[in-house]
Amino acid sequence: MQQTDDWSKTRIEMSAVGVAGGGATWWLVEVLPDLLSNDRLGLLISMSVLGVFLVTMAMMGPVRLGRAVLGGLGLSLGIALLTFWASFRFDSASAFFEGGHPAAAVLVLYLVGIPFLLVMLEHGRGAWKDYAALFQTAWTIIVRFLAAGLFTAIVWGVLFLSNALLELVHISVIEDVLDVDPVPFVISGGVFGLALAVAFEWRDYISPHLLLRLLRLLVPMVMPVLALFLLAVLSNGLENVVQFGSQTGLLTAVAIGGITLVTVSVDRDAAHQVRARVLRWSVRILAVLLLPLAGLAVWGIGVRVAEYGWTPERLLAALSVGMVVLYGGSYAVLVLFPGNWAARLRGVNIALALLSVGLAVLWLTPVLNAERIAARSQVARILSGQVRPDQAALWEFAHKWGGAGQQALADLRARPDYPNRAEILAWAAKAEQSDTRYQYSKRAPDPAGPEPAVQLARLVPLRPQGATLPPGAFSALPKWRVSRAIEACQRVFDDGRPGCVYLQMAFLPHLSEPQGVLLLRETDTRVRGYIYVLRDGRLERDALLADWTTGIGATLPADTIQKVLEGAFQTEPAQVNVLKIGERALFPDN
Template sequence: MTIFGANEIADRGPDDRSLGWTRLVIGLIQGAALLGLYLSLENRAWPATVPGLFAPLVLIFAWLPIVLLGAVGRMRLRTLLIWGLAAAALLALMGWWSVTWGVRPDGLNEPLAAPIVFAASAAMLFIAHHLILPADRARRWLAPYPAYFDTAWKAGVQLALSVAFTGAFWVLLFLGAGLFSVIGLNFLRDLLGQEWFSIPVTTLAFSAAVHLTDVKDGLIRGVRTVALMLLSWLMPVMTLITAAFILALPFAGVGRLWDEGYGTSLMLSAAAALIILINAAYQDGEPDGAPPVVLQWAARIAGVLLVPLIGLALWGLALRIGQHGLTPERIIAAACVLVGAVHAVGYAFAAVKPGPWMRPLERTNIIGGVVAVVGILALFTPLADPARLSVADQMRRLETGRVSAEEFDYAFLRFDAGRSGRAALDRLAESDDPEVARRAGETQTVEDRYQVSPTESPRPQNIRIEVNPAGTTLPPAFLEQVAEYDWFIQLCTEDNVCQARMRDMDGDGTDEILIAYASHRSGVSLFKLEGDGQWMEWADYRAPDDTACNGEDIDPRNALREGRLETVDPLFPDLVVDGVRIRPQGVFQPYCGDGPDRAPALP
């Protein structure tokens, strides 16, 4: 659907030929700049010797030319200059803050911004550019919603095709190099390995792809139409899955969502998928492009389902923050929850509001885009630096006694909280509390976070192990020793009681202890008493997954409780090589049949 009609061509300014040359020049300048930055890093020369300058330059020349490629010929020159300068300034600020105050991943010693800053800055530019461009073309602060839809989705398809074109270009180059190498001519292979060639040719190929896809406007719209149609018909599937998940939660137990440690990110991912699929069905919202009724109802249901998904994400995040305080990752997750909440409230309102189908979604998308841009800029600049906020919260927890000096995570300040964390660690090293000062001082001297001595935390005393047959007990020394095993603490709980049975498994006249568990994983552990009085884990029998036994879940606890276990000789014996006993390491499909081959009960 053409939005601007004849005015769209008039707004483009230069003809296709001059526009193409402009884009190629932008690509060439980008390639030359990135090559220069690469060589300075390789040779440890200026500006790579100044991280506060090098990191901003890398961000600017990595992303700003892509913005210009999409803006020339579409945006008024004055707007383009203002937006280009603003984008460069924002990228420079984000890059500078990342290498001077921000959090840097372990092992990243180069003067580069953290990977998350590259991703966040790209997202910020994409969203902001496609809020500004439609408004500039419409000569209004707020453009008609179809203009936002058209420019954003077209740019997304154009970027994907341009990346694919660049990748295909390189595949052909390597294919050609291989052909020449077969006949003993290696010049092309050697050329492809030279940075002075590979970097500029990549940016040139990408800029050429952007121009070619822009000239063939009908091609882009056709690909977009097909992609949106396919995505829209995935929405009922995702809606059905989400609805079934929400309905099953009360029966499965909400608490299990947080057992794996990634429940919040999973809820946010599911919400993001629904938002994308709803928009694929809604498209520009024009009545003549309305989807079938089944998709309209699926979109309404999906809009309502966003509320419990974001609510669950918020709940899980609040639990983690309440237990362990703020970290940079949790603050970033909180920002994602905020953006998700804006969409959830707006989409739910659009789903239940009478009138044109899901019409309030349009304003929600614009507001959500603005919130996302502001949030990214706040998180990766001094405004709401996650490291600074996390350090302040963790220090407050220590000062108020919510965390003891022994339990406090000094390694977080040293390695995970950037310059703010290291400054806080310096203050703790001068604390009046001798224990705090000692631990902080020790942490200051280590170069690897794994050199930091782990803090002792009180272990739970509610490890649940049921002994079979009834009336038998386990040796007190064994119970004291297994309390030191972290996996026992995680597996043998009130909700997942382990089963135990004593039996002589190796025929030496002394009983071993079998412990059956079934929580995150299922199996049986065998413990043997050593000569020094220590119970050591000699074997760990892992239960097969459910598909290995015709879809039946195997819970070894039931078998051990009822005595349905037996020992059998191994298929292959151990080997003794030069006096060293070697056990066979193999993966075998277990036997899961019924009938006479079922194991008899243990005595």
């Protein structure tokens, strides 16, 4: 056992810091809003105060209280000022944080910044290059906070049980004390600080070593799964990769998990890294597989941006994918070269960690103003006619993207001539009148009317051969749906055939009304299907065509329409009838 000689002093200090932090949290939540009308100033004060306590509690033990407080003050004040500056993109600080992505940047700054700051305070300014110290410090903080959080939860469980027991004999002293406003905050902070002190005293036993070794055992399980996935992608053909556009988040999460497993396997130094031959080779193979997985994530975000333009969320996803590519590419190259590949990986980890801090800082500056970049992208799509009025990001301009969004709306109103200008401005007015996205989406425009519906009926070929639709079948559809279908039909193939087809088939045999699927070539490479039901001579959209194996809306290759036109399809009964086109089984997703 390794304990400090003045362990009682450490416990008192850390408990006191926790009590002060809990009391400060209560004051910031319950009192400060009534004292300040400027929520932006409240944001600056809250982030500074909470940040000081967070960083101080993370660093106390390894460094003295005074140094921990000064270090916490410097880091938290810097992050708070950056966030305060970035909040001026919006009318209020609360609107700034509603998007979620500013919190991601703040989280990165704290998660990566605290270990670097602590090793420099503990070992000297040059210690930021000491990977062993950084690795041990980062994981130790995580384990100490997890242990302290668990103990705090246990204490509250004991308090609730004790209160319930005493209430059996009509004693309410615990409940009466807890009803005093700051008490729950103070108890939580004090208990958390005390638990951190005990975890530091018993650091030989409460260490990250057990957790790291358990995580290593996941490598031989994750590696073959990832290899099988990539082999399946390769064997199914690259034309099916288009479906990954909506799965970028999943691919990125798996890649981050793989990066974490490789990192914990090489550990802090050669003395602690994996030694078993099976584990070492599994780690190397996993490191190589991260690169093609990152490539799929790049493809996914690229498809989404090409089709829908930039949004703040896609920009954040692109930066995350970019970091994954750097990790995956570096790991793959380094493990393939002979020599001490594990040591090379450790050096890369330091460089990429610092890069992530730099990107997080830029995210909170005008250099990476996500809302401005997104607004410019979406305005460009509107002006070029790439997006239908109902699908333009007009509600986001009005309610989600702050000053950049408002400027985009003003720009659209000021420009005299661009495609669908009248409809765009009408939808913009509706966006400003709608407090929620749901309200906005429910404000449907007028029906298409006879002329566009007649044009669509002339353009859409029907299958199977001999299938018919009554006159005016498309006339009850919203104008934008008809316009979208006409655009798809006019996106003809090289042989002159239209980029659309209506296939009559009974997906749900128990329904008496005729049913069918309208396949539309929405881009040069992508086809989507929409299920319709014919009621009283008018088509009504019922569902989206989904993949039977995944349950996700099906994104199909362009030649799907050509196959249907040629009759290369069949129906198969399941719980509902399933449409088979090639190897794909499709069904309506409600």
